[in-house]
Amino acid sequence: MFRRSGTATTLTTALVAAAAALVLTAAAAATSAAAATAPGFLAGTDLPPHPTSPWYAGAVTKGLPESAPFCLEGVLPATGSWHRVFGTEYDTGAVQVSVRSASPAAAAKLVGTLERKVAACAADWLRTTPGGTASWQDYGTLPVEEGAHVYGVHTSIPDSEPGVHLYGIGRDGATVTVVQWGEMGNLSHAPVADFKKTTTKAVNKLNP
Numbered sequence: 001m002f003r004r005s006g007t008a009t010t011l012t013t014a015l016v017a018a019a020a021a022l023v024l025t026a027a028a029a030a031t032s033a034a035a036a037t038a039p040g041f042l043a044g045t046d047l048p049p050h051p052t053s054p055w056y057a058g059a060v061t062k063g064l065p066e067s068a069p070f071c072l073e074g075v076l077p078a079t080g081s082w083h084r085v086f087g088t089e090y091d092t093g094a095v096q097v098s099v100r101s102a103s104p105a106a107a108a109k110l111v112g113t114l115e116r117k118v119a120a121c122a123a124d125w126l127r128t129t130p131g132g133t134a135s136w137q138d139y140g141t142l143p144v145e146e147g148a149h150v151y152g153v154h155t156s157i158p159d160s161e162p163g164v165h166l167y168g169i170g171r172d173g174a175t176v177t178v179v180q181w182g183e184m185g186n187l188s189h190a191p192v193a194d195f196k197k198t199t200t201k202a203v204n205k206l207n208p
Contacts (some may be wrong), residue, residue, distance in 0.1 A: 037207040038062070038082045038203035039098040039175050048181065048194035053088040060084050069095050070165055071121035071153055075113055076178070082084040096202060101178045107174045108146070114178055116165045118151045125155055134156045139192055145172040150196055154187045158193045164190050168199025172206040 044055030064076055064082045080100040087093045101107035105200035132155060139150040148170030156162035165182040179202050181195055 019179075037100075039100065039177065040207050041082070041084045042086075042096055042179065042202050042205065043099065043196065044086055045203045047086060047094055047198055048191035050088045050090070050092055053090055053092070055094075056087050057152075058085040058087075064097065065095055069097065069178070070163075071118050071125075071167070071183065072097075072114065072178065072180070075117050077110070090183075092180040092181075094179065096177060096179045098178075100205065101174045101176060104146075104171075104174045107171050109175045110176050111169055111171050114169045114176070115149055118153065118169070121153050122155070124207075129155075129157060135187065137187055138198070142168075142170070142196060142200055144170060144200045145206070147171065148199050148203050150192070150199055152187050152190050154191065156186075162186050165206060166190055166192065166195045168202060169194060170203035172203055175206045177202050177206055 007204075038060050041060050042057075044057040047055050060082055061084070062082050064078050064081050065085060068074070068076065075099055077099060080102075081097060083095060083097045085093075085095050099107075099110060101110055119136065119138070122136040126132055126134050134153070134155045136154070137152040139152060143149065144150040148168060151167045151169075153165045153167070154162060161184040163179060163182060164185045164187055167181075168177075168179040170177055179195075179199055181198070183189075
């Protein structure tokens, strides 16, 4: 009967350990490479200040968020996307999604799609929400890189708290970013001036 020597056992163990180390090193390198290619993202301190809570920022993560931002369901591409979710101790939250498109022309087309979707959001929501009320506001463009645009959307249904959302959509070269901020309230409560600063920072931080 063949009996494996202690030397052979030790060698086998060393080879297995070395292979495992190579796998872990490769995985770490891949993670590092993915992080290195992500566009620049906002920090929590870049968002409109909350009166009673700090902002908490999640990790910059490859792909789309688990739930699409309100008004933008089905229009953000998974390919080339990264996202970051932000929250507070209360009902206020935000998400930033950035997309590296194939070309500046493709990025400009995506910006147009996102803007049309947000501009139509209130009317689209009303068609599927009997008894609801909704409105939207175009807060204008911002002179940053290839441009940015800020919008607001308000929705409400009977016997429920109203919701207000702000959207900043911008582009730097072939990279597009959209920031969505939301809380209970209406458009008169929205921190539009601060959110315009947030949107400008979001575009300026992109790595096109």
